[in-house]
Amino acid sequence: xxxxxxxxxxxxxxxxxxxxxxxxxxxxxxxxxxxxxxxxxxxxxxxxxxxxxxxxxxxxxxxxxxxxxxxxxxxxxxxxxxxxxxxxxxxxxxxxxxxxxxxxxxxxxxxxxxxxxxxxxxxxxxxxxxxxxxxxxxxxxxxxxxxxxxxxxxxxxxxxxxxxxxxxxxxxxxxxxxxxxxxxxxxxxxxxxxxxxxxxxxxxxxxxxxxxxxxxxxxxxxxxxxxxxxxxxxxxxxxxxxxxxxxxxxxxxxxxxxxxxxxxxxxx
Numbered sequence: 001x002x003x004x005x006x007x008x009x010x011x012x013x014x015x016x017x018x019x020x021x022x023x024x025x026x027x028x029x030x031x032x033x034x035x036x037x038x039x040x041x042x043x044x045x046x047x048x049x050x051x052x053x054x055x056x057x058x059x060x061x062x063x064x065x066x067x068x069x070x071x072x073x074x075x076x077x078x079x080x081x082x083x084x085x086x087x088x089x090x091x092x093x094x095x096x097x098x099x100x101x102x103x104x105x106x107x108x109x110x111x112x113x114x115x116x117x118x119x120x121x122x123x124x125x126x127x128x129x130x131x132x133x134x135x136x137x138x139x140x141x142x143x144x145x146x147x148x149x150x151x152x153x154x155x156x157x158x159x160x161x162x163x164x165x166x167x168x169x170x171x172x173x174x175x176x177x178x179x180x181x182x183x184x185x186x187x188x189x190x191x192x193x194x195x196x197x198x199x200x201x202x203x204x205x206x207x208x209x210x211x212x213x214x215x216x217x218x219x220x221x222x223x224x225x226x227x228x229x230x231x232x233x234x235x236x237x238x239x240x241x242x243x244x245x246x247x248x249x250x251x252x253x254x255x256x257x258x259x260x261x262x263x264x265x266x267x268x
Contacts, residue, residue, distance in 0.1 A: 001074040001081075001233055002240045003197040004065055010191025012183035013069040015176065017061040020195065021165060022172040024203035028162035029169070041155075041163040048147045052164040055144025056207075057172075061198070063137035072130035075245040078233035079118060080134040082256035083111050085226040086263045087142035092219035095146055104263050111259030118252040148207070149214030149222070157211030161204060230256060 007016045032039050041049055067077060086108045093104070119131045151160045213222045230253040237243040 006194025010186035020199040022176040023199035025165035028165040059140025067130040067133035074237035082230035091146040107262030149219040152211040152215035161207035
């Protein structure tokens with residue numbers, strides 16, 4: 001989140017969202033070519049890869065970037081995105097055909113209620129467009145994580161994300177070129193550093209161990225590592241950007257952690 005904000009200080013939010021996938025796709029293409037692998041996955045797996053593209057290559061970057069552009073703070077976004085582990089576990093349950101205990105769904109419901117209450121309090125009883133966009137980002141990432149974790153059980157994680165990025169290049173490359181030619185660009189140290197981070201780390205390198213971990217530990221179980229994401233993001237928002245947040249933000253983040261922990265303990 002902080003890197004996205006940095007990138008948008010000199011680049012259009014749409015350019016950041018789509019351009020990061022284009023840059024990562026070019027890197028993925030080079031890696032696949034250098035390793036001697038096919039650039040595209042088997043055609044039978046294209047539907048699953050399409051969900052990855054829609055989820056984490058396009059959906060999450062676009063929704064989260066627009067939410068930040070429209071005024072959502074990094075700290076506020078971190079709390080809303082805190083439900084991602086529960087959403088990922090729910091998707092894994094549905095895709096794997098497991099039958100969770102009622103306590104699992106109770107934890108998901110409580111977490112959703114905590115986030116809803118937090119956002120309504122923050123916006124004086126009215127839902128906001130940034131919150132709806134963050135919800136879209138949350139669901140997009142959960143779908144993309146689940147499909148990637150499933151494919152990574154049979155294909156190395158780096159190839160899974162590489163194939164997804166290469167498949168998206170016919171869309172991301174021309175759109176990036178058009179946006180670069182038509183939107184204002186102010187290159188600064190912050191904007192370049194932010195864009196480089198979301199392109200190389202967030203969009204490519206980070207997915208390599210992530211998909212491998214989901215495949216080895218189980219999608220729902222390995223998703224527990226996301227429990228630290230809201231609090232870590234709050235720390236980065238404070239340290240890198242000087243954001244200040246009240247007690248309600250910390251309480252909401254901790255409430256989400258408790259609810260997600262319940263879902264992990266009672267998922268089956």
